[in-house]
Amino acid sequence: MLQDTLKLVQFAYFPSLVFQFDVPDAPSLNDQLLDAIQRVREQDQQGVSKSNYRDLGGWHSKENLHKRAEFESIVRHVEAAGEQISSELAYHRDYAIRIGTMWSIVNGPGAVNLSHVHPGCLWSGVYYVRAPAGCGKISFTDPRTANVMHKAVFDPQRKAPKKCWTKVSFTPTAGRMLIFPSWLYHSVAPNLADAREGGGERVIISFNLSQQRMRSAR
């Protein structure tokens, strides 16, 4: 058959990258972070209104946590991850990935985060401090909206290849960090952890990253 003689050459341009890092010694780090977040929350019970839905029990801190000493450990891990991404993507070595803003979100039962992007920065990320089963997956959606104009029909007997997905969800895992392009739309499903054993609050630290020139470019 003719198709057997044709060699398939495949290119995959314009990917939407999501990086995943597992932070070492996460249990002790997370205990310390939970205490620190609790103290921040006690000082600012109202919090701010962003992607969280306050009426549904989502608390969002102010965006300056990276400037507080008790968050120094997680700041170091985020910057180390940024360094790896810079190297992986061949970024200019005179520039370092630095945190512009960092905040915490605590989702109680039923709380969600509406779909949004993070304007004004390069990369954004989330670190899971507490993630009980059923606490709400994070979903990323394909930003190439023009592709909804004509959708392919997939073989129901096969799983569509990842490169064809238009949405992907990650189950939160305590001690894990995801870093994704700031332009990539994302949302968080309702916290249904209370319906399962060991339920409770979903606690995260989130951050925005940009390149910062460390010395004069050559």
Ligand SMILES: [Fe+2]
């Ligand atoms: Fe976000």
